[in-house]
Amino acid sequence: xxxxxxxxxxxxxxxxxxxxxxxxxxxxxxxxxxxxxxxxxxxxxxxxxxxxxxxxxxxxxxxxxxxxxxxxxxxxxxxxxxxxxxxxxxxxxxxxxxxxxxxxxxxxxxxxxxxxxxxxxxxxxxxxxxxxxxxxxxxxxxxxxxxxxxxxxxxxxxxxxxxxxxxxxxxxxxxxxxxxxxxxxxxxxxxxxxxxxxxxxxxxxxxxxxxxxxxxxxxxxxxxxxxxxxxxxxxxxxxxxxxxxxxxxxxxxxxxxxxxxxxxxxxxxxxxxxxxxxxxxxxxxxxxxxxxxxxxxxxxxxxxxxxxxxxxxxxxxxxxxxxxxxxxxxxxxxxxxxxxxxxxxxxxxxxxxxxxxxxxxxxxxxxxxxxxxxxxxxxxxxxxxxxxxxxxxxxxxxxxxxxxxxxxxxxxxxxxxxxxxxxxxxxxxxxxxxxxxxxxxxxxxxxxxxxx
Numbered sequence: 234x235x236x237x238x239x240x241x242x243x244x245x246x247x248x249x250x251x252x253x254x255x256x257x258x259x260x261x262x263x264x265x266x267x268x269x270x271x272x273x274x275x276x277x278x279x280x281x282x283x284x285x286x287x288x289x290x291x292x293x294x295x296x297x298x299x300x301x302x303x304x305x306x307x308x309x310x311x312x313x314x315x316x317x318x319x320x321x322x323x324x325x326x327x328x329x330x331x332x333x334x335x336x337x338x339x340x341x342x343x344x345x346x347x348x349x350x351x352x353x354x355x356x357x358x359x360x361x362x363x364x365x366x367x368x369x370x371x372x373x374x375x376x377x378x379x380x381x382x383x384x385x386x387x388x389x390x391x392x393x394x395x396x397x398x399x400x401x402x403x404x405x406x407x408x409x410x411x412x413x414x415x416x417x418x419x420x421x422x423x424x425x426x427x428x429x430x431x432x433x434x435x436x437x438x439x440x441x442x443x444x445x446x447x448x449x450x451x452x453x454x455x456x457x458x459x460x461x462x463x464x465x466x467x468x469x470x471x472x473x474x475x476x477x478x479x480x481x482x483x484x485x486x487x488x489x490x491x492x493x494x495x496x497x498x499x500x501x502x503x504x505x506x507x508x509x510x511x512x513x514x515x516x517x518x519x520x521x522x523x524x525x526x527x528x529x530x531x532x533x534x535x536x537x538x539x540x541x542x543x544x545x546x547x548x549x550x551x552x553x554x555x556x557x558x559x560x561x562x563x564x565x566x567x568x569x570x571x572x573x574x575x576x577x578x579x580x581x582x583x584x585x586x587x588x589x590x591x592x593x594x595x596x597x598x599x600x601x602x603x604x605x606x607x608x609x610x611x612x613x614x615x616x617x618x619x620x621x622x623x624x625x626x627x628x629x630x631x632x633x634x635x636x637x638x639x640x641x642x643x644x645x646x647x648x649x650x651x652x653x654x655x656x657x658x659x660x661x662x663x664x665x666x667x668x669x670x671x672x673x674x675x676x677x678x679x680x681x682x683x684x685x
Contacts, residue, residue, distance in 0.1 A: 237626055239635040240312045243642060245611070247305050249604055250646045254298035256603050259368045259417070260424015261291045262342075266361040267459055273354050278673040283452050284361075285669060286661070287428070288346060293656050295342075297649055302375075304642070312635075315628030316618045322395050323388045323403050324381050327374040334374060338367025372420060373413045377404065379610065380412035384481050385619050411470070411477050418467040419606065423599040425460030426566060429453055430596025433589050435666075441583055445666055453592070454577060460595075461570025468563055472527065479528035482620065483537040485613040488548040489556040490524055491517070492538045499524040499536040504557060507550040512540075514553065548613045555609035562602035569595055 265287045272280035310317050320328075341363040349357055387403025389396050432453035439446040478486040486492075491507035491514035492499055501524040505517030525534040539547055569591055576584060584592075614620060618628040 236633055236635055237629050239639055240629050241625070243635065243639045244305070244308050244312055245608070246639075246646070247301065247308055247642065248607065248611075250650075251298065251301035251305050252603060252607055253600055254294050254301060255372060256420045256423050256600070257294055257427055258291070258298050259372045259420035260422070260427070261287055261294070262338075262361065262365040262368045262424075263421050264424050264428050264456060264459065265291065266358070266365050267455060269357055269361050271455065273358065277451075279448050279451055279670070280455075282448070282666070282669045282673050283455075285349075286666070288342075289660060289664075290657060292342075292346065293653060293660070297653050301646075301649070304645075311632075312630050313618065313628050314630055315623060319388075319395065319619060319623060320378065323398050323400065324378060326400050326404050327377045331371050331374040334367050334370030336367075338364050338371065341367065369417055369420070372416055376412055376416045377406075377409055380408045381406050382617075382619050383412075383610075383614055384408040384477075385622055390622065407481060408477050411473050414470045415467065415474055418463050418470055419603060421463040422460055422467050422563075422566065423603055425456045425463065426599040427596040429456040429460055430593050432456060433592035433595075436584075437586075437589055437593070444670070448666060448670065454574075457570050457573045457592075460566065460599075461574065464563060464566040464570060468567065471560065471563070475527045476529065479534075479536065482614070484539060484542045484546055485548055485552075486528065487537060487539045487542075488550055488552050488613060489609070490514075490536075491550065491553045492524065492536060493540050494538040495535060495541050496538065497525055497533050497535050498522045499528075499534075501527060502553070505553075507553045509550055545616065548615050552609050552613045555605045555612070558605040559602050559609060562598045562605075566595060566599060566602075 265284050268280045268284040268287065271277070272284065341360040344352070345357060345360040345364065352360070381403055384407040385403070386406040387399040387401070429452075432449045435449040436446055436453065439449070475486065478489070488507075490499075491502050491505075493512040498521070500519040500521050502514040502517040502519055505514040507513075508515050522532040524536055525532050528534050528536050569588075573584070573588065573592065576582065576588065616624050616626070618625045
């Protein structure tokens with residue numbers, strides 16, 4: 234591989250690893266907040282146990298998310314100096330504000346972890362609310378840099394110089410709200426279904442109707458309600474995202490749907506793969522006129538095809554598959570949540586094994602959807618780092634010998650992944666649900682300050 238490909242692969246690998254912890258790090262605090270709210274409303278101590286156990290898991294994930302995020306920041310400076318020159322002049326605000334968002338998250342999580350048994354209920358809720366806001370703020374602020382890359386604003390380049398810099402206009406670039414919304418909603422969806430996945434697996438391991446089965450069923454229903462709501466909202470936001478692509482990055486939308494010729498009443502291609510030679514999506518299911526409606530809320534909307542752009546501007550055509558994976562999993566999660574809630578509310582029967590195993594898979598599938606979405610979003614912007622202003626080739630470092638460094642980082646990520654799994658398994662093996670339920674039932678035994 235040449236140095237450009239290695240640099241992209243190295244940073245892409247870092248982000249693919251970090252995004253797991255970053256996404257769950259936004260979704261899980263929200264689930265902890267929901268459990269705490271349910272506890273304060275119902276006084277059912279089982280919800281307090283859920284909040285406690287999820288908090289412990291979040292602390293471990295945060296411990297890995299911080300260093301991987303730091304690595305990503307260092308790699309941005311070392312691998313992409315051309316890009317960081319523009320960011321430093323124009324778009325430094327999100328990086329600066331993000332420090333305060335993380336400070337709020339860390340401070341109030343510490344208060345909740347170490348003082349939950351000593352502070353009044355309203356303060357517990359306020360602490361968790363600020364943790365959730367801080368986590369979301371960190372994600373949105375950093376993601377805003379990605380939004381800026383797709384819809385740059387707030388500066389001009391004149392004779393090779395950056396002029397007329399307006400940091401706030403760059404901050405509130407045209408895709409800021411759509412991108413921020415998608416990040417928030419998809420993170421809450423992922424966090425909820427990761428919890429649902431674990432709860433479903435634990436239900437399968439325990440006898441139907443047992444105390445542990447009912448505990449995990451409460452966790453499952455809570456997470457499926459949250460996941461169902463936010464997966465539906467993510468789909469609505471996805472429609473807005475398609476319209477933003479139609480307006481601001483038309484070649485990306487065309488590549489996502491394998492559309493080569495500009496046309497009205499454009500079809501939506503589901504599945505298949507894009508064949509560059511024949512300029513068609515093979516083995517796809519086409520929904521007539523749907524792409525035009527998706528792009529502009531009208532079947533008469535003209536969708537620009539790839540052939541209207543220079544071929545060197547075309548994104549990689551495999552993003553069609555990534556787009557389908559993301560949308561397909563999102564649709565499946567909506568249906569899965571609806572079916573689970575229907576089965577629980579109206580049929581009032583034990584969940585069938587097939588449904589339970591689908592719920593077990595929902596967590597990993599939601600993570601795959603996040604990965605596919607991020608690769609689609611970033612790869613679909615190629616060959617640009619900053620859309621139509623700065624190419625990826627012009628922003629990469631001129632340093633060589635990146636292959637050794639890439640190998641080193643892969644080893645680091647393997648070690649970190651193994652360490653996370655070991656710590657989580659070790660902790661929850663030593664501190665079981667039965668232990669926490671017993672502590673919660675016993676009078677005068679602090680739930681949160683024990684076995685911490």
